[in-house]
Amino acid sequence: MIAEAGHYALVLALALALIQAVVPVVGARLGDPALMNVARSTALTQFIFTAASFAALTYLHVTSDFSVVNVYENSHSLKPLIYKITGVWGNHEGSMLLWVLILALFGGLVAAFGNNLPLSLRAHVLAVQAWVGTAFYLFILLTSNPFLRIANPPIEGRDLNPILQDIGLAVHPPMLYLGYVGFSISFSFAVAALIEGRIDAAWARWVRPWTLMAWIFLTLGIAMGSYWAYYELGWGGWWFWDPVENASLMPWLAGTALLHSAVVMEKRDALKVWTILLSILTFSLSLLGTFLVRSGVLTSVHTFASDPARGVFILMILCLFIGGSLSLYAWRASALKQGGLFAPISREGALVLNNLLLTTACATVFIGTLYPLALEVLTGDKISVGAPFFNLTFAPLFLPLLLAVPFGPLLAWKRGDILGATQRLTAAGIVALATIAVVWAWTRGGGAFAPLMIGLAVFVIAGAMSDIIERAQLFRVPFMTAVHRARGLPRSAWGAAFAHAGLGIALIGVVCETTWNSERIASMKPGDVAQVGGYEVKLDGITQQQGPNFREQVSRFTVTYDGKTIGVMTPSKRNFATRGMSTTEAALLTRGVSQLYVSLGDEHTDGSIAVRAYYKPMVLLIWFGPVLMAFGGFLSLSDRRLRVGAPKPAKAPRALQPAE
Secondary structure, eight states: OHHHHHHHHHHHHHHHHHHHHHHHHHHHHHTOHHHHTHHHHHHHHHHHHHHHHHHHHHHHHHTTOTTBHHHHHHOOTTSOHHHHHHGGGSSHHHHHHHHHHHHHHHHHHHHHHOTTSBHHHHHHHHHHHHHHHHHHHHHHHHHOOTTOBOSSOOSSOOOOOGGGOSTHHHHHHHHHHHHHHHHHHHHHHHHHHHHHTOOOHHHHHHHHHHHHHHHHHHHHHHHHHHHHHHHHSSSOOSOOOOHHHHHHHHHHHHHHHHHHHHHHHHHHSOOHHHHHHHHHHHHHHHHHHHHHHHSSSOOOTTOOOOOHHHHHHHHHHHIIIIIHHHHHHHHHGGGSOOOOOOOSSSHHHHHHHHHHHHHHHHHHHHHHHHHHHHHHHHHOOOOOOOHHHHHHHHHHHHHHHHHHTTTGGGSOSSSOOHHHHHHHTHHHHHHHHHHHHHHHHHTTSOOSHHHHHHHHHHHHHHHHHHHHHHHHTTTTSOHHHHHHHHHTSOHHHHHHHHHHHHHHHHHHHHHHHHHHOEEEEEEEOTTOEEEETTEEEEEEEEEEEEOSSSEEEEEEEEEEETTEEEEEEOOEEEEETTTTEEEEEOEEEEETTEEEEEEEEEEOTTSOEEEEEEEETTTTHHHHHHHHHHHHHHHHHTOHHHHHOOOOOSSOOGGGOBOO
């Protein structure tokens, strides 16, 4: 009965989405406020029904109702409760239900907190959101129904994929989807603006908080996914340029460009047409990621489904929304006013350079990801585009971007003084040069690339601090006056500084980990010692133990440094009998922001076991940087100017009267 109720709630959500997609648009054409306000009530009710459907599937998983196909194929009665809950979206059908739940959530948030929007704009935004929702409700109900029953229910389930039985599944997919799907609001605002033929600085103020919210969650989602792969897969890597990893990176790059172009549009009423295009492309890349994961065109640890029928359905959705929105853009963009002008050397110019480099980097990732697929379709040849291609194309585009980041906030709007900005960054440059010299000396005159990159990262961090110091006039006014000025700065200024500093911190982690990473692979028996990165790792013994739904082989290692014991590490291998699969559980020992990493391989006939040990200096900075970037995003999101919303135009057309 619960399964049928969940299915029925999803059907009702589809019906409400159809109403929301049509009635408000008719109301906007007729200028009828009552019809336009239908969008608000249907969006909120649609979210309630979608949440009820998701709650029903969660209940079925928690109670281990194996009469439902989705539960049987992805759960087990002995599985810990946390994995029963996370297993709801650890499969194709459940993850798509989470996808539409988040889509409905964002629509409901616009309906609930969009009272400062013009009535017709809100109606069009929610209608476009409903068009997207309708397509995906149909996709779930026609091809991916999570509530299908089994005629003769089995006693036990097949269990969840062992790799997914990790706390990472509780964090990574929801965060990623909040980012992916969150950009649908930016898309809906862009299409609504094209339909109405009106876009201005107020529009940019309205769309910025939603874009920023999606960017924050996508940043955290990518970072969590990277850390999950790092400790779960046992290879010690944090980024593999996997096609599905790239599918999440592309909308992040485009979304970052969108955030910066929206600032130019809000402040200077410029880059209107470009901002609209970025809003469309960012969500289009999110849809592309959904297609790659679920179409079966890729073989990856990230992919959920390989049913060609599902792939064709999503491809149709892709063509409909991407093709339709770009066609509307081509038709209406020429009618939009371009807005204000500015000099090349200005804050606007710096943000345009930012956009140029980010979108070009996104294009290189796009080509490297899709070219092998296109070549296979056209010629049947299979090629692999891996890390060497991306490192050679992506890195050269990011280097000038990092160099330019500290200059942007120090340039004035409309016309800037590059010499003055350079002078204000003198201290940051000196600190960066000193860092290069120190690192080069510390590494005894080795390769110059790593010290230069660390120096660049320090320049980015110090440049972000310089912006705050300049605004607070530290060293030029009494200290307490400077503190008072710093406290009075807009939160968006602090947010930008933290986000830029986070970028530099992540770069330090990447350079240190890739340059000075130590690795030792050995076959070890109890009593054997391996040395890695100055540490001694001794295998004390191997034991067997029983887990809830797996058998585990645990190895105990004692770690010493300079003759002193600093910790114990217990990596393991788990065997899941129901699935017939094994996983490697790496052990991590954190030393400051560095880590010692040990994972196990296969057992040998002589009783020894393969051990892979790494010392990864500064590796935690790779993920601390994105967390700091997201924190900066949250600070900006809490800025009063974004909370209050855009000022209402003095003379608004009747069709754009304030929402009730």
